[in-house]
Amino acid sequence: MTTTMSSPLTKHLGATALTVHAPRNGQAPKRTFLLAHALGCDSSMWDALVQHLAADNRVVCYDQFGHGASDAPAGPYTMAQLADEAAAVIEGLQLGPVVWVGLSMGGMVGQELALRHPEKVSALVLANTTPHYPFEARQGWDTRIATIREQGLEAIVDMAMTRWFHDGFRAQHPEVVAHWRAKVLSCSAPAYIACCEAVRDVDTLSRLHRVQVPALVIAGELDLGTPPAMARAIAGQIAGSRLVVLPEASHLSVLEQPQAFIHTVDSWLASL
Secondary structure (H helix, E strand, C coil), X not given: CCCCCCCCEEEEECCEXXXXXXXXXXXXXXXXEEEECCCCCCHXXXXXXXXXXXXXXXXXXXXXXXXXXXXCCCCCCCHHHHHHHHHHHHHHCCCCCEEEEEECHHHHHHHHHHHHCHHHEEEEEEEXXXXXXXXXXXXXXXXHHHHHHHHCCHHHHHHHHHHHCCHHHXXXXXXXHHHHHHHHHHCCHHHHHHHHHHHHCCECHHHHHHCCCCEEEEEECCCCCCCHHHHHHHHCCCCCCEEEEECCCCCCHHHHCHHHHHHHHHHHHHHC
């Protein structure tokens, strides 16, 4: 079969910048995916997965407020507001129900989206994320917010890198770490703070039993920010969900272990 190549469509929908990748095979899409990135990143964190999925699917990526090419509306933000924005993207592009793929903050948005707008989601991939934070971790978010307000994003970016990537990866791939360090510093500091406030206050655990769509929950074996116990808490509340812990992966598992991440998603999709 001859594969036709098409350029992705990049546009703004309100304050949100997004990119639509049509199936490269030129056929009707098998599925439609909507990908949501982590705090401090942008949609390019999904490049390897997009390249894989877009062979025969429609894949939409978008940048959260104040990240990448999106605008930075005044905060504070709530997770419900971010989920409603995701629903507006789905509605505005007339995507129909999507397979949601979200990592960290993107996974939190996906949980809330499935609860607030269940008709817009056909399946969920929730990676390196949590349904809530304990009191001590919430205090940690407060400290991070205060530090950024006083000293800017530069004051927290190196700490973020140690949590995003494990020691071995940082030693072997300093150029990758430098790239994502620069991404954090390119964010709007007020919007980053507003996203931190939404992340700090995430609270879906007592409601997740209402989710009725298939769910894949991915954790990183070495993830300190959202350790496997948090993934197990999500999987324990969503009936029929699958939990996979990726070895040698920290918080940004899709960047540290892209092929294992893709294989995990493919295997799960094959079971649907």
